Each structure stands twice: as structure tokens, then as C-alpha cells.
Amino acid sequence: EPEVTQTPSHQVTQMGQEVILRCVPISNHLYFYWYRQILGQKVEFLVSFYNNEISEKSEIFDDQFSVERPDGSNFTLKIRSTKLEDSAMYFCAIRGQVLYEQYFGPGTRLTVT
Amino acid sequence: ELKVEQNPLFLSMQEGKNYTIYCNYSTTSDRLYWYRQDPGKSLESLFVLLSNGAVKQEGRLMASLDTKARLSTLHITAAVHDLSATYFCAVDTPRDDKIIFGKGTRLHILP
Numbered sequence: 001e002p003e004v005t006q007t008p009s010h011q012v013t014q015m016g017q018e019v020i021l022r023c024v025p026i027s028n029h030l031y032f033y034w035y036r037q038i039l040g041q042k043v044e045f046l047v048s049f050y051n052n053e054i055s056e057k058s059e060i061f062d063d064q065f066s067v068e069r070p071d072g073s074n075f076t077l078k079i080r081s082t083k084l085e086d087s088a089m090y091f092c093a094i095r096g097q098v099l100y101e102q103y104f105g106p107g108t109r110l111t112v113t
Numbered sequence: 114e115l116k117v118e119q120n121p122l123f124l125s126m127q128e129g130k131n132y133t134i135y136c137n138y139s140t141t142s143d144r145l146y147w148y149r150q151d152p153g154k155s156l157e158s159l160f161v162l163l164s165n166g167a168v169k170q171e172g173r174l175m176a177s178l179d180t181k182a183r184l185s186t187l188h189i190t191a192a193v194h195d196l197s198a199t200y201f202c203a204v205d206t207p208r209d210d211k212i213i214f215g216k217g218t219r220l221h222i223l224p
Contacts, residue, residue, distance in 0.1 A: 033211070042217055043156065043201065048210040055210045091155060099163070101146060102212060104156040 003027075004105035006092050012111045016081050021108045023075040023092030031095035032075045033102060034067065036060070036088040043091070049075065082112045115140050119202050119215035126192055127223050134187040134218045136202030145185045146203040146212065147176050156201065160187075189220075197222045 003026040013019050023032065034046040047057040049067050066078045079086055089109050093102040116139040126132050136145070144163055148156040160169045162178035162185060169176050173196065175188045187200060202215040 031210070043203075043214040045211040045213065050210065058211070099161045100144065101158055101161045103158060104148075106155045 004092055004094055004103060006090075006105040006108050008108060009106065010109045010111070012113065013082055015084060015112055019079050019082055019110060021077045021079075021090050021092075021110070023077075023105055024073060025075070025094050029094040032067075032069075033093040033095075034077045035091045035093060035104075037091065037107075038088045046077070046090075079110075082110075084112050086110060087112045115142070115204060115206050115209075115213045117202060117204050117213050117215040119218050121218060122216055123219045123221075125221045125223065126189075128193055129191050131191065132189050134189075134200055134202075134220075136185040136187070136215055138183050138185075138202075138204045138213075140183075140206065142180075142183075142204040142206055144205050144212075145178050146201075146205075147174075147185070147187055148201045148203060148214075150199045150201060150217070152199075159200075192222045194222050194224050196220065 005024045007022045011019055030050055032049040035043050036046055037043045045058050047061045047067055048055045052069055064080045069075050087110055089107045091107045092105040095102055118137045120135050144161055146161055147159040149159050150156050160176040165180040167178045173190045178185045197220055199217045199219045201217045203212045205212045
């Protein structure tokens with residue numbers, strides 16, 4: 001099973017601040033995804049990224065969000081001006097190459113105060 | 114818009130009993146996934162079901178898929194406490210590069 005790491009594991013920030021969440025796959029992958037999970041709720045799709053471009057995004061992924069692969073390995077999610085309601089677990093996922101299933105990283109818990 | 118419905122949302126059961134979690138989805142899908150999530154942890158892939166009639170088993174868990182009925186089941190046989198977790202069903206769509214999750218079934222197995 002492909003491995004994905006995420007940093008930081010927990011981020012506390014004040015409302016209005018910018019945060020960058022990072023995802024590092026262990027091996028080369030082309031498909032990346034970000035999901036979020038508000039505490040106790042279901043997992044929600046944010047964005048998919050393929051070949052250095054966004055391939056799909058949800059209505060949650062508004063102008064405050066952006067993604068990039070700055071150095072060809074790390075995959076980042078930036079929230080420009082955080083709001084209280086951005087508090088959630090953020091999961092990065094990669095697509096497996098056999099069954100195309102998505103493997104999830106350990107997550108970053110974002111707390112906006 | 115693809116919708117995924119799971120039931121029950123919460124299940125408390127005794128060790129040794131059998132039970133089934135149901136997952137209905139609203140439109141044609143390429144793949145159906147079952148994930149397990151322990152409290153505060155990430156999502157662990159359990160099964161990927163690709164075709165009608167697919168059945169997969171791992172230990173006390175067995176998943177099946179009926180694409181005509183747009184229904185998947187996750188069956189738990191002789192439950193043990195270690196299976197306590199939240200189980201999510203998720204589905205992807207032919208044209209969209211994303212998976213849509215159900216609300217999850219929180220399974221609590223009493224010793």
C-alpha cells in the first residue's frame with residue numbers, strides 16, 4: 001500500500017491567518033486529492049490534482065483555497081485567510097495504480113481560533 | 114448529483130453477533146469502497162468493489178456489491194471488540210475525479 005505522510009499533524013492558527021498543509025507521497029504519483037472531515041462528520045471532497053493541474057474541485061474549494069506541487073514531490077493545500085469553520089481534519093490522498101483506489105494520509109488537524 | 118446513504122449510522126452490538134451495514138448510492142459508479150476509521154485516525158482502505166456481484170472477504174468482514182440495485186453491504190460475522198470503529202462507504206463516478214462518502218456507520222461492539 002502506497003504511503004503518504006502529512007505535515008504538520010496538528011496546526012493551530014488564528015482566524016484570518018494563512019496556513020499551508022503539506023502532503024508527501026513516498027513514491028511517484030500523478031493523482032492527488034484533498035479531503036476534509038469536520039469533527040464527527042463525513043469526509044468531504046475538496047479538490048483533485050493531476051499532472052500539475054486541478055482536475056476537479058468542490059463548492060467548498062473557493063478562492064481562499066489553492067493547491068500546488070512546488071517541487072515535484074510535496075503537494076500543498078493553502079488556505080489564505082482561515083475562518084473558524086475551516087477547523088477540521090484535512091486528508092491528502094493518492095491514487096493507487098492497480099485498482100485506482102485512494103489511499104489516505106494520516107491527516108492534519110487544523111484548529112482555527 | 115451522486116448521493117451515498119448508509120444505514121444504520123450507529124450500531125451497538127454484542128460480541129459474537131452478526132450484523133450488516135448497508136450502503137445505497139444514487140447514480141452509476143465505477144467503484145465502491147469501504148473504509149475503516151478509528152477515532153482520531155485516518156481512513157484505512159478495506160475493500161474496493163468493481164463489478165456487479167463482487168464479493169470480498171477479509172477476516173470477519175465481507176463486502177458485496179449489487180450494481181443494479183446500487184447497493185453494497187458490509188457484513189460482520191461473529192463480531193469482536195477490535196472491530197469497533199466507524200465504517201465509511203464511498204463511491205466514485207465515471208466522469209468525476211473524486212469519491213463521495215456516506216456519513217459513516219459508527220460501530221460499537223460490547224465485550
